[in-house]
Amino acid sequence: xxxxxxxxxxxxAALFIRRMALLTTTDRLEAExxxxxxxxxxxxxxxxxxxxxxxxxxxxxxxxxHRVDRQVQTVLIDMRKVPSMDGTAIVALxxxxxxxxxxxxxxxxxxxxxxxxxxLRRAGIRKVAGMLTxxxxxxxxxxxxxxxxxxxxxxxxxxx
Numbered sequence: 001x002x003x004x005x006x007x008x009x010x011x012x013a014a015l016f017i018r019r020m021a022l023l024t025t026t027d028r029l030e031a032e033x034x035x036x037x038x039x040x041x042x043x044x045x046x047x048x049x050x051x052x053x054x055x056x057x058x059x060x061x062x063x064x065x066h067r068v069d070r071q072v073q074t075v076l077i078d079m080r081k082v083p084s085m086d087g088t089a090i091v092a093l094x095x096x097x098x099x100x101x102x103x104x105x106x107x108x109x110x111x112x113x114x115x116x117x118x119x120l121r122r123a124g125i126r127k128v129a130g131m132l133t134x135x136x137x138x139x140x141x142x143x144x145x146x147x148x149x150x151x152x153x154x155x156x157x158x159x160x
Contacts (some may be wrong), residue, residue, distance in 0.1 A: 026050075026062070029078070037138075043073040044145055046138070050081040053089035062092045073105060074145045074154065078138055080111030090123045097125060097132060106131045106148055110141045 029037050029046040037046045052077075053062075085093075100107050112120075115135055127133045130148055135141035 001054070003021050033128070040142065040145070041149060043071055043149060044076065045069065045072045046076045046078065047076075048081070053083045053092075054084065054086040055080055057111065058073040062089075075105055076108045076110055077139065077140045077146055078110045078141075079116075080137075082116070085116050087123075089094055090119060090125070094123065094125060100131070101128075101131060104144075108132075108141045108145055109134050110134060110138055111158065 009050050020061060026047055029048055034046070040046070049062075097107060099150060109120075112134060125132075130151065
């Protein structure tokens, strides 16, 4: 009887993890359907993550962000629909941030609740001028991204 209950609990946990993995999605937002994306230069991409980020899902959800176009210099990630994030997701996010920094891609995390931002800071994920920041909504993230974009172009003009 004890063995049957243990097996049942294990199967229930596996099915729960699978279901959560299927529910969590990462999509690139297109200007036609999202007004906040309209008018952004091609050097910027906006993604939305929808669903909880935990050990069964984090790698899958963040892997698609590793495949950013070569011309993209700034990525905005709308995380307003991410209700929770565990340690595995934070490690996956650290890996993504490190890879993007090596490639010179700036990152703006949008809509994270304060409790998740505190977790990220405790894990060492902090703002870096011109490379990483947090914003509460897509409009303010868009403003920062456009400012970074103009600053990069000014620096490029001054070095030429």
